[in-house]
Amino acid sequence: MLRILRLQKEPFDAAGETAPLAQGRSDIGALVTFTGICRAEEDGLAALEIEHYPGMAEEEIGRVMDAAGARWPIAGALVIHRYGLIRPGEAIVLVATAARHRGEAFAAAEFLMDYLKTNAPFWKKMRMRDGRDGDWIGPRAEDEAATKRWR
Amino acid sequence: MRALYFAWVRERVGIAEEEIDPPASVKTLADLVAWLKRRGENYGAAFADQGSVRAALDRCHARPDQPIAGVEEVAFFPPMTGG
Secondary structure, three states: OEEEEEEEOOOOOHHHHHHHHOOOOOOOOEEEEEEEEOOOOOOOEEEEEEEEOOOHHHHHHHHHHHHHHHHOOEEEEEEEEEOEEEOOOOEEEEEEEEEOOHHHHHHHHHHHHHHHHHHOOEEEEEEEOOOOEEEEOOOOHHHHHHHHOOO | OEEEEOHHHHHHHOOOEEEOOOOOOOOEHHHHHHHHHOOOHHHHHHOOOHHHOEEEEOOEEEOOOOEOOOOOEEEEEOOOOOO
16 A cells, blocks of 8 residues: 655645555546645634644554555555644645545545544644634544544 | 653643653553652643543553553643644
């Protein structure tokens, strides 16, 4: 399985990043991509400050990608996760999977995304437009439930 | 061993990282949390709601009953909100 995994501060180009998953191959029938975007859920939100655990974040995402590869016959998987200051409307995360058929590509992408939400060591603090620090974003029960269904 | 703190756990402890040397009686992750809590009010505040603090041993998610012998890096942090 082709595995592309990167953590970065900079924005990414989803189409360009996912191209290597299917390029030069004739056995890929499905490429699923998901882009997670910073949403202005709270009034006055200027940006999210995303903190991560360098070292563990890469290792943990790698473990989840390997688990996806063991569970579904996917030819490739990609995860790009940003950290640092991210404004509403900007992309935070890119997940992509390539497979012979769409079923396993969709399932593996959803599995990856669900595990990223609850198991990848990232935390989000709100920065408000009036200059003050907002709260840390807490875990959502829906996200916990989404991860549990894969067990 | 090296201890790392992230997000609001880091803010409450007041530092991001430190070297710690717990006594031999501290055998599990739960023992380590109890030992840290006795070191000062800042640790007490960080671990007040123990159910909402997660931990990793050598960069793998860990449960409170896991032994810490031989561990080089322990990390404490709130529930993760990736993606």
